[in-house]
Each structure stands twice: as structure tokens, then as C-alpha cells.
Amino acid sequence: MEKVKTVTNEWLEEANASILFIANRPQVVMEHGKGMYLWDTDGNKYLDFIGGWAVTSLGHSPKVISDALLEQSGKLVHASPGFYNKPMVEFARLLTGLSGLERVFFGSTGAEANESAIKLARKYGAVRKNGAFEIITTKRSFHGRSLATTAATGKAGWEHMFAPQLPGFVKVPFNDIEAIKQAITPNTCAILVELIQGEGGVYEAIPSYIQELRTLCDEQGIMLMFDEVQTGIGRTGTMFAYEHYGVLPDVLTLAKGIGGGFPLSAMLAKETYNLFEAGDQGGTYTGQPLAMAVGLAVVGEVLQRKLPQQAAEQGAYLLQQLHGIQERYGLTDIRGKGLLLAFDLPEPRGAELVSACLHAGLLINASSPSTIRLMPALIVSKAEIDEMMSLLCSVMDRIYRGD
Incomplete structure (x- = not known):
């Protein structure tokens, strides 16, 4: 299941030794990005549906x-x-x-x-x-x-x-x-x-x-x-x-x-x-x-590039996909507009889900223990949404269904 292999390296050791603590950051150091993807210093690739907290509107390194x-x-x-x-x-x-x-x-x-x-x-x-x-x-x-x-x-x-x-x-x-x-x-x-x-x-x-x-x-x-x-x-x-x-x-x-x-x-x-x-x-x-x-x-x-229209169209597609898995995983209150979306989990296990998705190569955000927030770049494609859904479902199958 876990496709990302995190290896403690000199960059991570240096970060833990010298950066002032302000957040519980995952033990990875991001090195470069392109489009919808980030890579860490160990070469692991991540599909980014956090988008720098709705920041990377044009994707990474446009x-x-x-x-x-x-x-x-x-x-x-x-x-x-x-x-x-x-x-x-x-x-x-x-x-x-x-x-x-x-x-x-x-x-x-x-x-x-x-x-x-x-x-x-x-x-x-x-x-x-x-x-x-x-x-x-x-x-x-x-x-x-x-x-x-x-x-x-x-x-x-x-x-x-x-x-x-x-x-x-x-x-x-x-x-x-x-x-x-x-x-x-x-x-x-x-x-x-x-x-x-x-x-x-x-x-x-x-x-x-x-x-x-x-x-x-x-x-x-x-x-x-x-x-x-x-x-x-x-x-x-x-x-x-x-x-x-x-x-x-x-x-x-x-x-x-x-x-x-x-x-x-x-x-x-x-x-x-x-x-x-x-x-x-x-x-x-x-x-x-x-x-x-x-x-x-x-x-x-x-x-x-008419990206507001793109956000409306891709957001509607992502909402449709989330509603399609709602019953399977007990998701509730799927909501949002454009490419600022969220849904609630059946149990307050957001941090666990975020961590498991990270190890599967997917970046998502838990704005609370029970809420998952998605805010990908405005350039996101249907193929990348489908990839995200596949990764998310594989992780939730393991966490919620024991598959």
C-alpha cells in the first residue's frame, strides 16, 4: 500500500535541529515541484491537493x-x-x-x-x-x-x-x-x-x-x-x-x-x-x-487561460466524484465552491487519513479532526482528479474498511 519511502537524510536532520518549532510537520523535506506534483529530497513524488493552502494557483514552478x-x-x-x-x-x-x-x-x-x-x-x-x-x-x-x-x-x-x-x-x-x-x-x-x-x-x-x-x-x-x-x-x-x-x-x-x-x-x-x-x-x-x-x-x-471557469468546471467534477463515494465511506456534508471543497469523515480520524495519504503519495489537508479540505491548483485536470480519487479511496479502504 505505502509507495512513499521516507529516508532520514541530512536535510531532515538539519531541519529538525535548526528550524524553530511552529507546527507538527511531516518528516519530509520538499525539494522541487512541477504542475500538480511535488518531490522531496528522497525523490518521492506527491500529488498535491493542498496547493500550498490555496496558494499555488498555477501549479508548482510555472x-x-x-x-x-x-x-x-x-x-x-x-x-x-x-x-x-x-x-x-x-x-x-x-x-x-x-x-x-x-x-x-x-x-x-x-x-x-x-x-x-x-x-x-x-x-x-x-x-x-x-x-x-x-x-x-x-x-x-x-x-x-x-x-x-x-x-x-x-x-x-x-x-x-x-x-x-x-x-x-x-x-x-x-x-x-x-x-x-x-x-x-x-x-x-x-x-x-x-x-x-x-x-x-x-x-x-x-x-x-x-x-x-x-x-x-x-x-x-x-x-x-x-x-x-x-x-x-x-x-x-x-x-x-x-x-x-x-x-x-x-x-x-x-x-x-x-x-x-x-x-x-x-x-x-x-x-x-x-x-x-x-x-x-x-x-x-x-x-x-x-x-x-x-x-x-x-x-x-x-x-x-480562463482559470476561474476551469475551477468551476473541475470543482463540479470533483464534487461529483466525492458524492460517488459518499455512501461507501460514510462521508457527510460534502461542500464548497469551485476548487475550495471539503467533506466530513464518519470518525474524527483526519490526521490519520492525511498521514496515510502522504505515505501513498497524496497531499490533502485536515482542517479539523473530522474535516478534509481540498484546494488544488486551478490548473488541475480531470485525469489528476481521477488519480487523487484512486489514491484517496485506496487509503480509505485500508483505514475504514480493512481492505
Whole structure:
């Protein structure tokens, strides 16, 4: 059954000796990748249905990224954030044109983009809402690992992390408009919500909930902010997940797939929220030329290859295949949109399943002990989905059926 042979080597020994512990990583060291596959330092091959946590939108080591880096590195690597640079202007024009939001701030991570949104919301509250500073978020949400975004996150048990946490975040149940209404006070300046709670287990916002949020925010003068760090840039079958709802936010945050693996994020906002003064926001690598060139190349490739449509089609095929094995393995609540999908296991043995799949040459993610999440590259083919299903079923036959 197990086709991957992991051999302890000097790379693994060095990693265990020198890398600061932050996660229970498998005892493998990845060396190179191509398309939908990764190889470790022992030469083992893995079919990747984690996609760097929805990051490698174009697959591993796409030529378009290496070409963009090579060309831009020969022109300008860094000019300091105190200057505009040409690819920054070009990428800003592309993103604002696609999103319908007029202003953009560039960062390196999703947490940085959400941190920027939080700061902008508080700036708005300070100058236009009599000092309002509270932001309503939802339970089970995930917005990042900085101190502010940790405080904004609604994952169970996170409310006590790195205490004392930054105050000013009010958490309510997801998809509960009445809870939102009851939480609004004169101190409320913004609402921050994921349209699909990815880290929370792939739970979608109800269309009427998002539409009512838009109406409520307009009536109350509250900023509506969508965290699309995981769902943006084609992942859900449209360029942005908000297109499924017919609702334009005041602020939109993007990361992960926008850089295809290169550190890149963006916060977009309507012109009316162009409120920062000099010194309010910044960062050494904001709008960095290499990142801007990569972003241009990645988003251009997503558009040129019609990858949002591809994600919708392949996601529907993958859902069909999962429903086909649902009864055999007792799977429940198969869900998601595009290529951000999940299903629940009959028993909380997610870690065991993930480990067994790793040894079989398949990478999947357990977002909780009972939930498996799939987020392959947008380039995934039906043949690769079929290969994934074959590997998954062979592992589950052994774990759940004793075959």
C-alpha cells in the first residue's frame, strides 16, 4: 500500500535541529515541484491537493512566474516603498479595473492585508464616526496570525492566545444577521467577514446574509470588508467570490493565489475610504517590483487561460466524484465552491487519513479532526482528479474498511 519511502537524510536532520518549532510537520523535506506534483529530497513524488493552502494557483514552478522574475530582476529589484515603480502602477491598474474598487495597497501576506483593512476601518471610525473602533467578525473565522488578526479571528480557543489580546473585536455566529444587528453599537466602524470560511472548514455565506449585510452597512454607515485571502483570484469559479453574491464590498483583501507562491497580498478599497495620511501605513516591501511583476503575470495568466471557469468546471467534477463515494465511506456534508471543497469523515480520524495519504503519495489537508479540505491548483485536470480519487479511496479502504 505505502509507495512513499521516507529516508532520514541530512536535510531532515538539519531541519529538525535548526528550524524553530511552529507546527507538527511531516518528516519530509520538499525539494522541487512541477504542475500538480511535488518531490522531496528522497525523490518521492506527491500529488498535491493542498496547493500550498490555496496558494499555488498555477501549479508548482510555472514558467510564467520564473519568466517574470527573471525579466524584472534584470530591470529593478527594489526602489524603496517611498517611490512608485512601473509594475506597481500596472498591477494597481489591473486589480482596480477587475475589482471595481478604486484604490489598492500592496503587502506580502494575507495577515498584512487584513491588518491594513483593520487599520483603515479604525481610521474611518476615528475621522468619520466619532472615534468608533470596534469591528464585528464571525465565529469560526480566520484572518491571520499577527496580533491584530489573531484577535479578529473567531477560531475556538484563539480568544486567549498571546493575551492580552488587542481589544475592539466583537465575534458573532456566522450567517446570523440578527446577531450582527444586535452587536452593532455606536462604537462599530466595520464588519469583516469571509464569504467562505476556509480554515473554519469550508462553510459558505448564505447569499441573503451577505446582501442584508450590505444593506445594513449602508444604513448604518459601517464599512463592509470581505476577506478573500483564500477565495480570491479564481478559486471559487469567479475571479472574486463576492461575484457569486452580487455585492461589492467597501474593502477587499487578497493574498495566497494572487502571487502563485510568491509572497504577495493586496487590500483594495473604494475611493471614499482613501483616508490614510502620510505615515499611517507602509512597509519596506509594499509594492516591491519583483512581487508586482509576479502578480501581473499570475493574474494575467488566470485571465488568459480562463482559470476561474476551469475551477468551476473541475470543482463540479470533483464534487461529483466525492458524492460517488459518499455512501461507501460514510462521508457527510460534502461542500464548497469551485476548487475550495471539503467533506466530513464518519470518525474524527483526519490526521490519520492525511498521514496515510502522504505515505501513498497524496497531499490533502485536515482542517479539523473530522474535516478534509481540498484546494488544488486551478490548473488541475480531470485525469489528476481521477488519480487523487484512486489514491484517496485506496487509503480509505485500508483505514475504514480493512481492505
